[in-house]
Amino acid sequence: xxxxxxxxxxxxxxxxxxxxxxxxxxxxxxxxxxxxxxxxxxxxxxxxxxxxxxxxxxxxxxxxxxxxxxxxxxxxxxxxxxxxxxxxxxxxxxxxxxxxxxxxxxxxxxxxxxxxxxxxxxxxxxxxxxxxxxxxxxxxxxxxxxxxxxxxxxxxxxxxxxxxxxxxxxxxxxxxxxxxxxxxxxxxxxxxxxxxxxxxxxxxxxx
Amino acid sequence: xxxxxxxxxxxxxxxxxxxxxxxxxxxxxxxxxxxxxxxxxxxxxxxxxxxxxxxxxxxxxxxxxxxxxxxxxxxxxxxxxxxxxxxxxxxxxxxxxxxxxxxxxxxxxxxxxxxxxxxxxxxxxxxxxxxxxxxxxxxxxxxxxxxxxxxxxxxxxxxxxxxxxxxxxxxxxxxxxxxxxxxxxxxxxxxxxxxxxxxxxxxxxxx
DNA sequence: TGTGTAAGCAAGTGACTACTTGCATCCCGC
DNA sequence: GCGGGATGCAAGTAGTCACTTGCTTACACA
Numbered sequence: 001x002x003x004x005x006x007x008x009x010x011x012x013x014x015x016x017x018x019x020x021x022x023x024x025x026x027x028x029x030x031x032x033x034x035x036x037x038x039x040x041x042x043x044x045x046x047x048x049x050x051x052x053x054x055x056x057x058x059x060x061x062x063x064x065x066x067x068x069x070x071x072x073x074x075x076x077x078x079x080x081x082x083x084x085x086x087x088x089x090x091x092x093x094x095x096x097x098x099x100x101x102x103x104x105x106x107x108x109x110x111x112x113x114x115x116x117x118x119x120x121x122x123x124x125x126x127x128x129x130x131x132x133x134x135x136x137x138x139x140x141x142x143x144x145x146x147x148x149x150x151x152x153x154x155x156x157x158x159x160x161x162x163x164x165x166x167x168x169x170x171x172x173x174x175x176x177x178x179x180x181x182x183x184x185x186x187x188x189x190x191x192x193x194x195x196x197x198x199x200x201x202x203x204x205x206x207x
Numbered sequence: 208x209x210x211x212x213x214x215x216x217x218x219x220x221x222x223x224x225x226x227x228x229x230x231x232x233x234x235x236x237x238x239x240x241x242x243x244x245x246x247x248x249x250x251x252x253x254x255x256x257x258x259x260x261x262x263x264x265x266x267x268x269x270x271x272x273x274x275x276x277x278x279x280x281x282x283x284x285x286x287x288x289x290x291x292x293x294x295x296x297x298x299x300x301x302x303x304x305x306x307x308x309x310x311x312x313x314x315x316x317x318x319x320x321x322x323x324x325x326x327x328x329x330x331x332x333x334x335x336x337x338x339x340x341x342x343x344x345x346x347x348x349x350x351x352x353x354x355x356x357x358x359x360x361x362x363x364x365x366x367x368x369x370x371x372x373x374x375x376x377x378x379x380x381x382x383x384x385x386x387x388x389x390x391x392x393x394x395x396x397x398x399x400x401x402x403x404x405x406x407x408x409x410x411x412x413x414x
Numbered sequence: 415t416g417t418g419t420a421a422g423c424a425a426g427t428g429a430c431t432a433c434t435t436g437c438a439t440c441c442c443g444c
Numbered sequence: 445g446c447g448g449g450a451t452g453c454a455a456g457t458a459g460t461c462a463c464t465t466g467c468t469t470a471c472a473c474a
Binding site: 003035037041042 | 421422423
Binding site: 017096115137140145146147152153164165166181185 | 224229372393
């Protein structure tokens with residue numbers, strides 16, 4: 001019950017540092033402050049443990065994007081900032097998961113939940129912007145979404161290794177990518193008043 | 208002499224599939240069709256082998272970008288296409304290298320050569336576009352370069368795992384990202400004649 | 415007070431790891 | 445034809461891996 005959680009948390013930490021092959025049951029047990037045998041009694045095998053740990057770390061709720069865009073610059077910027085922060089906090093584990101994905105796809109498929117959700121949310125928002133007539137250029141929402149998310153993803157994964165190829169300062173990067181994207185799709189600054197301020201996810205919850 | 212190359216090639220293949228810890232000397236020897244002892248006689252240790260293999264795979268010449276932009280749309284598109292193709296061909300080994308980078312930085316630092324070079328080339332080109340007055344919007348070349356390269360990188364790394372979040376068709380993706388970027392920095396289509404058609408790298412060579 | 419359940423501990427299993435040693439075999443240049 | 449350097453082969457070393465077994469301790473509930 002309690003040792004179970006300790007073990008799962010320890011497994012996440014060790015996996016983030018050393019990947020699957022480096023996550024020995026001994027190391028995980030030590031990190032959890034638990035006897036190695038307890039791992040096998042609780043989870044049966046190392047693989048089952050890691051699978052459960054992955055399921056837990058990769059199930060996160062994303063910051064919502066309004067269903068009806070009102071102030072695209074500030075709304076998209078704060079979404080991008082929360083997304084890049086999410087990725088930065090998890091950059092180690094994401095790198096390891098991506099690297100294991102080919103060898104153990106069923107073990108890390110839970111990792112694709114967040115980016116899929118983020119892409120869907122962003123596409124929906126950009127399409128709404130287009131429908132509102134506020135994006136004056138012709139564009140494919142999926143391509144635009146992939147571009148912004150890709151820039152954010154690469155920044156979160158690569159800045160630690162090559163800080164000089166990414167924009168400075170780090171804290172403004174998400175905003176700078178966002179502004180560039182908005183210009184690409186022809187959205188100029190400025191708020192438009194709307195009566196509907198509900199967000200997609202709160203609407204779902206209240207339904 | 209010849210077995211040395213066989214071993215290095217085999218090491219690259221095995222590493223791309225299984226990473227450092229999964230690249231056992233036995234597996235590499237089998238893949239190279241060579242006795243395991245030969246590896247130690249030739250390279251001394253597994254780590255030295257992998258280091259050499261990494262140095263080799265990551266030293267590649269990139270497609271050049273003209274020093275003086277003439278037809279930005281076609282020039283940038285073909286650069287993006289060759290860059291995305293480079294990354295796609297090496298996606299497995301790149302994923303593994305990024306995942307090992309924290310644990311063995313000195314062993315994989317050669318991997319940052321290509322993206323650094325690409326970023327420098329692209330920045331240079333975008334800055335030239337700006338100086339020419341062909342990019343009508345204000346923008347930071349480094350941010351714009353990071354955005355295009357990030358989109359391409361994320362596409363190359365992620366499409367295999369989540370094909371539905373990236374633009375279709377795959378072969379047009381690099382072009383679509385490029386067009387979006389050009390619009391973001393305010394470059395419209397069309398060629399401008401220039402007398403100087405030399406590229407950066409050929410100029411270096413002839414100097 | 416007794417019983418069941420979760421945990422610790424010590425020891426061990428067989429497989430695999432990087433790496434070494436000793437010796438036989440090959441081929442190339444002289 | 446002969447010496448030397450590169451290779452193969454068999455065996456072994458010490459360590460680590462995931463996982464198991466048998467036994468003991470601790471706590472919770474009845």
